[in-house]
Amino acid sequence: MPGFFFSHNMTELNGKEDCKLAEGKIHKKKQKSFGADLKNYLKCMVPHIESGIKTSNTRNVLLSTEEVIQWSQSLEKLLASQSGQGIFREFLKSEFSEENIEFWLACEDYKKTKSDHLQGKAERIYEEFVQSDAIKQINIDYQMREATAKKAQDPTPTSFDEAQKTVYTLMERDSYPRFLKSKTYLNLLNQLQPNTSK
Secondary structure, eight states: OTTOOOOTTHHHHHHHHHHHHHHHHGGGSOGGGHHHHHHHHHHHHSTTTTTOOBOTTSOBOOOOHHHHHHTTTOHHHHHTSHHHHHHHHHHHHHTTOTHHHHHHHHHHHHHTSOGGGHHHHHHHHIIIIISTTOTTOOOOOHHHHHHHHHHHHSOOTTTTHHHHHHHHHHIIIIIHHHHHHSHHHHHHHHHHOTTSOO
16 A cells, blocks of 8 residues: 555564553553553563563563562561552552652662762763753752752762752651552552452
8 A cells, every 4th residue: 555654563663662652651541451450561561571581580471469468567677678669659640749769760870880980970860950040959958958069069879868868868768658649550460360350
């Protein structure tokens, strides 16, 4: 047919598009389709979630009910899980506060940085999250913003510790309790426990 072009790789493209949709727009969908969206998102995060392909250490790469239940024990346990981080980040996106987890993760990465790379990373974190006109400005008071700015100028592995603690506490007291009561979390638990009475 003139005017039409079909890629021989259409299924591969559709798979990538599904991942993009699941990663970027999960919170914008209607609640009816939430289960399917979450399933697509998890498939993108954990590549073999449906097939149960075994890893080299012969454990299934599956999101377990136990792991998801552990997330409710503390924010620390939620953030210790790669899947937990991803799902919590999607929840924070729906509340327009994903800068909190992004800053926290950037700080975790920063702490592992070799000393000769600290300056560059400190500048990036400061510009992205801390300075007063930052694109993803975190919610810290003026004094802490100023103190963090000074520490970032002569960076050490602990330059962002105080600001990171403040943001962690903010998530722990504010976003995390709402996450545990959210449809995001409760629907995931229901999906993993299909036999429980709803």
